[in-house]
Amino acid sequence: MIRFERVSKRYPGGIEALADITLTVEAGEFVVLAGHSGAGKSTLLKMIPAVERPSSGSLFVNKQDVARIRRRAVPYLRRNLGLIFQDQKILFDRSALDNVMLPLIISSYPAKDAPRRARAALDKVGLLSREKAMPVTLSGGEQQRLAIARAIVNRPAVLIADEPTAHLDPDYAREIAGLFRSFNQVGVTVIIATHDQALFSPMASRTVHLAHGRLEQA
Amino acid sequence: MIAWLRNHRRALAHALRRLWSAPVNTLFGALVVGVTLALPAGGEAMLASLLAFGRHVSGPPQLSVFLAVDAGTVDAGEVERRLREQPGIAGFRFVGRAETLKRFREAEGMQEVIDALPRNPFPDAFVVTPGSGDAQALETLRAAMAAWPKVEHVQLDSDWAKRLDAMLRLGRLAVLVLAALLGAAIVAVGFNTIRLQILTQRAEIEVSRLLGATDAFIRRPFFYFGSLQGLLGGAVAWLIVLAGTRVLQQPVEDLARLYGVDLSLEPLGAAASVILLGFAALLGWIGAWLSVSRHLRDWT
Numbered sequence: 001m002i003r004f005e006r007v008s009k010r011y012p013g014g015i016e017a018l019a020d021i022t023l024t025v026e027a028g029e030f031v032v033l034a035g036h037s038g039a040g041k042s043t044l045l046k047m048i049p050a051v052e053r054p055s056s057g058s059l060f061v062n063k064q065d066v067a068r069i070r071r072r073a074v075p076y077l078r079r080n081l082g083l084i085f086q087d088q089k090i091l092f093d094r095s096a097l098d099n100v101m102l103p104l105i106i107s108s109y110p111a112k113d114a115p116r117r118a119r120a121a122l123d124k125v126g127l128l129s130r131e132k133a134m135p136v137t138l139s140g141g142e143q144q145r146l147a148i149a150r151a152i153v154n155r156p157a158v159l160i161a162d163e164p165t166a167h168l169d170p171d172y173a174r175e176i177a178g179l180f181r182s183f184n185q186v187g188v189t190v191i192i193a194t195h196d197q198a199l200f201s202p203m204a205s206r207t208v209h210l211a212h213g214r215l216e217q218a
Numbered sequence: 219m220i221a222w223l224r225n226h227r228r229a230l231a232h233a234l235r236r237l238w239s240a241p242v243n244t245l246f247g248a249l250v251v252g253v254t255l256a257l258p259a260g261g262e263a264m265l266a267s268l269l270a271f272g273r274h275v276s277g278p279p280q281l282s283v284f285l286a287v288d289a290g291t292v293d294a295g296e297v298e299r300r301l302r303e304q305p306g307i308a309g310f311r312f313v314g315r316a317e318t319l320k321r322f323r324e325a326e327g328m329q330e331v332i333d334a335l336p337r338n339p340f341p342d343a344f345v346v347t348p349g350s351g352d353a354q355a356l357e358t359l360r361a362a363m364a365a366w367p368k369v370e371h372v373q374l375d376s377d378w379a380k381r382l383d384a385m386l387r388l389g390r391l392a393v394l395v396l397a398a399l400l401g402a403a404i405v406a407v408g409f410n411t412i413r414l415q416i417l418t419q420r421a422e423i424e425v426s427r428l429l430g431a432t433d434a435f436i437r438r439p440f441f442y443f444g445s446l447q448g449l450l451g452g453a454v455a456w457l458i459v460l461a462g463t464r465v466l467q468q469p470v471e472d473l474a475r476l477y478g479v480d481l482s483l484e485p486l487g488a489a490a491s492v493i494l495l496g497f498a499a500l501l502g503w504i505g506a507w508l509s510v511s512r513h514l515r516d517w518t
Contacts, residue, residue, distance in 0.1 A: 051428070072432075079430035089425045105228065106431045108221035150429075 001027040001189060002048060002158070007057035007067070009043055009213075017043045018213045021057070025191060027157070030184045032200045033193040035210035041193035042086060044210065045162050048191075049078045079107050082151035082188075084161035090135045090143055090150075096122065097131040100149045107154060121153040122146075125179060141172030148179060158189045165196055173199055225435065233442035236415065237450075244450070247411055251404050251451020251498060256458035258397035259494050263459050263486050265389050268382075271481045279356060282373040283344040283363050293368040294342050300366055301344060306359055310346040318343070341370060353380070401501050404451070408444045408505020409512075415443060416513045423514070437510045441503055448502020452495040460485045 002025040009018040018040045025031050033041050046052040047059055050066050059066045061077065069077060091099055100118040109117070122128045125145040135143060144164060151159060161180070165173035173196065181203045184190045194200050201207045209216040237244045283301075285294060294312070301310050318340040323332045348359055356374060364372045416423065423436055463485045474481035486494065 049428070075427075075430040075432045075435075077430075078428065083428060085428070089421075089428065091422055091425060093422075102426065103429045106426055106429050106435060108224055111224065111228070 001025055001029075001062065002191070003058075003060040004044075004047075005058040005060070007044075007047065007054045007059055009040075009047070009052065010055045016213055018054075021215055023208065023215060025189060027189055028184075028187055029206060030181070030190045030204045031192070032197065032204040032207040033191065033210060034195070034197045034201070034207055037195065039210040040213040041210055042162050045160055045191065045193050048158075048160055049081050049083055050074045075106075079103070079154060080156055080158070082154070082156035082159040084144075084147050084151045084159070084164050086162040086166065088143055088147040090146055092135050094134075095131065096127060096133050096135065096138065096146050096149075099135065099146060100153050103150060103154050118149075118153055121149040124152065125149045139172075141168055141175060144168060144172070144176055145179070148176070152183065152188075156188070158191065159183055161190070161192045163194055164192060165194065165199065177203065225438065229435075229438035230442050232439040233446055236439070236443055237446060244447070247407070247447050248450035248454050250407055251448060251502070252454025252458060254400045254404055254407075255397075255451060255455035255494065255498055256462070258393050258400060259455050259459045259486060259490075260462055261389070261393040261396065262490060263463055263484065265386055265393060266487065266490070267481065267483050268389075269386055270484070271479070279348065279374065281346040281348060281356070281360060281363070283346055283369055284371045284373065285342045286368050286370045287339070287341045289342060289368040297344065297366060297369065301346065304359075304362065306349045306355060308347045308349045310344050313343045313345060315340045315342050397497075401497070404448070404498070404501040405505040405508065408448065408502045409509040411447060412440050412444055412506045412509035413513055415440060416509070433514070436514060440506050440510050444502040444504075444506025444509075445499045446502070448505075449495060449499040451502070452498025455498065456486060456491055456494055 004021045004023040007018060007021040008016070010016050021044065033044065035041055043052055047054060047066065048061060050069055054067045057067065062080070064073075064077065066077065091102070097115065097118055100121050101114050104114040104117060105111075119128060119131060122131055125148050127142060127145050127149060130138065130142065135146065138146060148161075148164070151161075159180070164180070165176050168176065177199050180190050180192060180200075184203075192200055192204075197207065283297065285297060298310075298312065301307060315338055319332065319338045322328050322340070346359075346363070348356055350356075360372045360374055363369060426436060463483045467483050470481060470483050
């Protein structure tokens with residue numbers, strides 16, 4: 001489903017963020033990407049939605065070579081991925097429900113059906129009662145769940161999360177991890193970058209270690 | 219197609235919401251565009267009124283053919299015969315020298331002057347109505363008649379109308395130049411407004427991009443915003459011109475009456491109004507387009 005082939009990423013100034021990464025993620029897998037901060041986990045995840053482009057190598061997402069994707073095709077690639085960002089990227093000028101509706105609006109989903117579908121997503125993360133709440137009034141755990149609701153509202157086949165439990169209390173973190181496991185159990189491919197390996201690895205089908213931009217297959 | 223319409227409706231609603239959510243900004247933006255556009259639009263309204271007045275007063279042009287003072291009845295008969303045969307003439311009228319003398323004596327203050335003259339100073343004359351008002355044809359006709367025997371002078375009576383016409387054409391050119399210059403200013407205003415809009419919506423734009431928004435999706439609301447702001451400005455300009463003509467109407471009529479003419483100031487006509495609004499919306503769109511192309515280009 002997702003295949004990195006000898007992918008490297010060098011930034012100007014000779015900094016090598018990723019070196020010679022070859023990795024395949026099959027449909028339905030739960031892959032944990034572990035490693036110290038600065039190991040290149042974020043860079044690797046950002047390549048899947050073409051936020052970052054490889055300096056060399058190929059990256060296939062559903063048989064499409066993302067390393068050579070045209071700019072015009074990028075939006076349609078991203079619509080098929082559920083993305084959860086390290087800094088969440090919630091919009092604070094609108095309600096929880098409106099945040100979750102944004103991907104539906106972007107993909108021209110019929111306006112009259114969008115709220116129903118957004119509520120279903122909020123319900124899945126346990127935030128249905130807070131649909132009218134503004135994000136500032138939500139706790140850290142609730143904001144993270146809101147970001148997850150937004151990522152799943154388009155029912156993507158792949159869920160990609162960068163440090164989804166960073167800055168969360170252990171209780172909240174366990175809740176969030178449970179959510180990912182439940183999505184994986186209904187067939188969604190999950191790729192998570194985390195330094196909290198102890199939390200996610202027990203539920204993962206595979207844990208991949210990154211150190212200094214290189215893979216250490218376990 | 220349905221999705222396309224849905225996207226446009228959404229973008230329009232988005233732009234309207236933005237305009238509505240900052241009413242003071244919207245009002246001042248419209249005022250800037252409106253006052254700026256009111257200058258050329260007002261000029262155009264004035265010119266249109268003057269033009270209507272010019273056409274009304276001048277009517278078809280006429281040529282006065284003056285015979286030599288020593289020309290007799292036979293000579294006048296000869297000119298009359300030639301006038302009948304000359305092509306490009308719609309009609310003519312003979313004005314005898316005795317008649318002219320009588321008319322001048324009746325004019326106030328002229329009697330003593332005329333009586334003091336030893337003899338009738340006026341020549342016989344024909345007033346000729348040409349078949350066409352075309353300047354070239356008039357000139358050809360004038361030259362032909364001036365060459366006839368015993369014709370002293372041919373006067374084109376439409377001279378002053380032509381001067382007025384030339385002045386109005388110059389005025390129209392000035393209005394166009396003004397419109398072009400101020401139009402550029404409005405594009406600049408639109409450019410800046412949209413730049414600020416883009417800056418305040420940076421987070422939304424960035425998140426939308428990450429969630430799979432196309433360039434068109436991101437840009438469309440700004441195009442609508444720019445066009446709507448321009449359109450509002452055009453409406454303000456229209457109202458300013460309407461108010462201006464209402465206020466100036468009576469004073470202008472009074473002034474014109476002192477010169478013995480009937481001149482009325484009209485607000486913008488339907489065609490001019492549509493052009494004004496369309497032009498204003500177009501300028502807003504251009505400003506938005508330039509700004510969006512400049513400021514959204516490098517974002518991934």
